[in-house]
Amino acid sequence: MTRGLIIGAARSGSGKTSVTIGLMRALRRQGLTVAGAKSGPDYIDPGFHAAATGRPGVNLDSWAMAPGLLDSLLSKQVDGADALIVESAMGLFDGVRKEDGRSGAAADLARHYGLPVLLVLDISGQSQTAAAIAHGFATFDPGVKIAAVVLNQVASERHEAQARAAIEASGIPVLGAIYRNPDMALPERHLGLVQASEHAALEAFIERLADTMEKSLNLDAVLRAAGPVSTVSGADGHFLPPPGQRIAIAQDAAFSFVYPHAARHWREVGAELVPFSPLADDAPDASCDACWLPGGYPELHAGQLAAAANFKAGLVSFAETRPVHGECGGYMVLGKALEDAEGVTHEMSGLLSHVTSFARRKINLGYREARLLSDCPLGKAGETVRGHEFHYSRLTEPGSDEPLADLADAMGNARGHSGGRRGRVTGTYFHAIARG
Structure with a gap:
């Protein structure tokens, strides 16, 4: 059975995309077949996911897509895959304020499919306060499981030790720490990231991200944190019709x-x-x-x-x-x-x-x-x-x-x-x- 995780964060710009791409490739290096997905409306990130995994990307949008369509897309995406990595849009809980599970937030997917969340915390400018943020995420919604934390933008070993100790004292595992590295930055333009097809030396860039994840994260623990992906296949009538033959x-x-x-x-x-x-x-x-x-x-x-x-x-x-x-x-x-x-x-x-x-x-x-x-x-x-x-x-x-x-x-x-x-x-x- 496929095991899956959602890569979440408190906000955009926390490093989700870099962690996601690097983790996808690092797991692929281990011989796993990896499927990628992006919550919410985003044309660009699925292209990076496809480049990192060697499989097509997909969007899973709980506001725009009816539940049956989500089920159909997820079932096709994980077919034949060992691992599913879903990248959250914006912050994990950011979406339309609705009570029916169709907010567009990645938290809807976590709740509905029982997917644990690997929380990427940008701890620049803070240390122990990161524990309060992690604790808030872990307790905000009982239906959303925060499996573990990855520290990002770490300045030093002392910085890592302070944040890690505070978070782990609250009962939340820390599975890695990524130190500040300008080489991990993805180029952007006015609608977001520069597309994967336009990124110079894309393959070498993805390999560098994977190197960083292998060095910074406990990949075995990441896989253990993932949960089984339960899917329901079948036809769905909410697809857009083709405009012609x-x-x-x-x-x-x-x-x-x-x-x-x-x-x-x-x-x-x-x-x-x-x-x-x-x-x-x-x-x-x-x-x-x-x-x-x-x-x-x-x-x-x-x-x-x-x-x-x-x-x-x-x-x-x-x-x-x-x-x-x-x-x-x-x-x-x-x-x-x-x-x-x-x-x-x-x-x-x-x-x-x-x-x-x-x-x-x-x-x-x-x-x-x-x-x-x-x-x-x-x-x-x-x-x-x-x-x-x-x-x-x-x-x-x-x-x-x-x-x-x-x-x-x-x-x-x-x-x-x-x-x-x-x-x-x-x-x-x-x-x-x-x-x-």
């Missing part, structure tokens, strides 16, 4: 945000994904019956996209007879123009009439439930889709297209119309995760 999907440094579970499901039900690169001035394959422009970083490549005449002409021609859908970055490129960080405006495809700007930035972040106003690649009119928004660009001209959906936040508060629809072309800043 052959799907032309933009895939390059500007378009890369596709959830692994969605792409895998599309393939499993018989759809074919045909990648193309707008940055290489490729047009969508004319033999496809739908085109999908994922999110990504078009704001960093606006000039190159504006000059991609073959891509834009091919996209316009494709949209005359077949559906084209854009999410977030893809939505920006479907618009009339995009203003980059320097304030230069670049002409986009013009298939929708809005204008976006990255120069006049404002963060927009949170879970969203979309009620579709018409049939589109996300589903039928009247259906609901759960997902999220995360972008710094903003609409500077909303355009004159029909709205695609009505949005509500995670608590059900209305947020108004979202996106646009013109003919067969649809798009929105909203990233879809699963049917509601």
Whole structure:
């Protein structure tokens, strides 16, 4: 049976990702087959998990995904695996304040699946106080088991000894201490970490993280702290439907945000994904019956996209007879123009009439439930889709297209119309995760 752990912390920036990646590779070195997962909405970390384990990553989001969908995804993810490592988003208990186990917090997964938590504590600027934090985690929710602690950002042997003694005196095991090491830092940009596919010398970096974990952690004790993973397999109807039988999907440094579970499901039900690169001035394959422009970083490549005449002409021609859908970055490129960080405006495809700007930035972040106003690649009119928004660009001209959906936040508060629809072309800043 697969044994699993959740890597949790008090907040983002505590070192969860570095510990997770290094631990995955260290366990793989021991001959174990390791499966990875990320709680919450995150496109980037599953790519690092896949690189570290050699197996596809997955997201497990208790707010956006119905329980049956979580069961289905977890069952597939651990099939054939010896160990499951789930990386928590943000702090372990951070999510929507709901009482039904659908908060989006990693604690929901710990509680529902009985997965013990390995708590990563950044103890920079503190010593014995770390014990109070660990004690708080251990007692906050009786349904969430804190199995052990890993100390991070340790300054010295004395620093480690003080924190370790205080935590262990409260009855919580400490399974390792990671000393300050700038080489463990992962490069970041405005939407989080630089993606695994863009990380220079990625394999060597993962190997260094694994070296650090082997030196710093008691790996045998970590494995003993893991608990059995009980899964329920079976079909689930909350997957997003494939937008076509052959799907032309933009895939390059500007378009890369596709959830692994969605792409895998599309393939499993018989759809074919045909990648193309707008940055290489490729047009969508004319033999496809739908085109999908994922999110990504078009704001960093606006000039190159504006000059991609073959891509834009091919996209316009494709949209005359077949559906084209854009999410977030893809939505920006479907618009009339995009203003980059320097304030230069670049002409986009013009298939929708809005204008976006990255120069006049404002963060927009949170879970969203979309009620579709018409049939589109996300589903039928009247259906609901759960997902999220995360972008710094903003609409500077909303355009004159029909709205695609009505949005509500995670608590059900209305947020108004979202996106646009013109003919067969649809798009929105909203990233879809699963049917509601």
